[in-house]
Amino acid sequence: MPFTITKSIPARERWTRVCDVKQGATYAFTASGRWQDWKINEDANGYDRTWLRPFAGLRTMPKAQWxxxxxxxxxxxxxxxxxxxxxxxxxxxxxxxxxxxxxDIPIMYWNNSGAVELTCTEL
Known part of the structure; x- marks a missing residue:
C-alpha cells in the first residue's frame, strides 16, 4: 500500500532512518528547511566552496555537494x-x-546543527 512519511533529518546525525523501501518500487522526495555546516547555512541542495574541494573525496558521497x-x-x-x-x-x-x-565527512558531523524535513511518498 503506497504511503507518505515526513521525517526530520538532523544535520548532526550520520544516518537517520526514514522508512522501508522495496526493490522496484518508486518514491518521490521533497525536503524543506535549512541546516548548518559549522557556520554555513544551507538548504538540502548543499553548497560548494573552493577551499573545501581538496577534501571532497572524503564525503559520504564524493560527487554530491557539501x-x-x-x-x-x-x-x-x-x-x-x-x-x-x-x-x-x-x-x-x-x-x-x-x-x-x-x-559531509563521516568524522565531521559533530560541528553540524539544524535539520531538514524530508517527505517521502511511495508512488
Missing part, C-alpha cells in the same frame, strides 16, 4: 543517491531501509 541531502539503503554507500531539495522519481534498486543524511 551538505546535500543524500539517501542510502541500509547505510551502504554503494547505494547512495542525491536527493537534494527534490527528487521526483527514484526507483529502489533493492529492498531495505532508507537512511538519509547531510553529505
Amino acid at each position: 551538505f546535500a541531502l543524500i539517501g542510502s539503503i541500509d547505510q551502504d554507500t554503494d547505494t547512495a543517491f542525491l536527493i537534494g531539495a527534490s527528487y521526483p522519481s527514484w526507483t529502489a534498486p533493492k529492498t531495505g531501509v532508507l537512511y538519509c543524511c547531510a553529505n
Whole structure:
C-alpha cells in the first residue's frame, strides 16, 4: 500500500532512518528547511566552496555537494543517491531501509546543527 512519511533529518546525525523501501518500487522526495555546516547555512541542495574541494573525496558521497541531502539503503554507500531539495522519481534498486543524511565527512558531523524535513511518498 503506497504511503507518505515526513521525517526530520538532523544535520548532526550520520544516518537517520526514514522508512522501508522495496526493490522496484518508486518514491518521490521533497525536503524543506535549512541546516548548518559549522557556520554555513544551507538548504538540502548543499553548497560548494573552493577551499573545501581538496577534501571532497572524503564525503559520504564524493560527487554530491557539501551538505546535500543524500539517501542510502541500509547505510551502504554503494547505494547512495542525491536527493537534494527534490527528487521526483527514484526507483529502489533493492529492498531495505532508507537512511538519509547531510553529505559531509563521516568524522565531521559533530560541528553540524539544524535539520531538514524530508517527505517521502511511495508512488
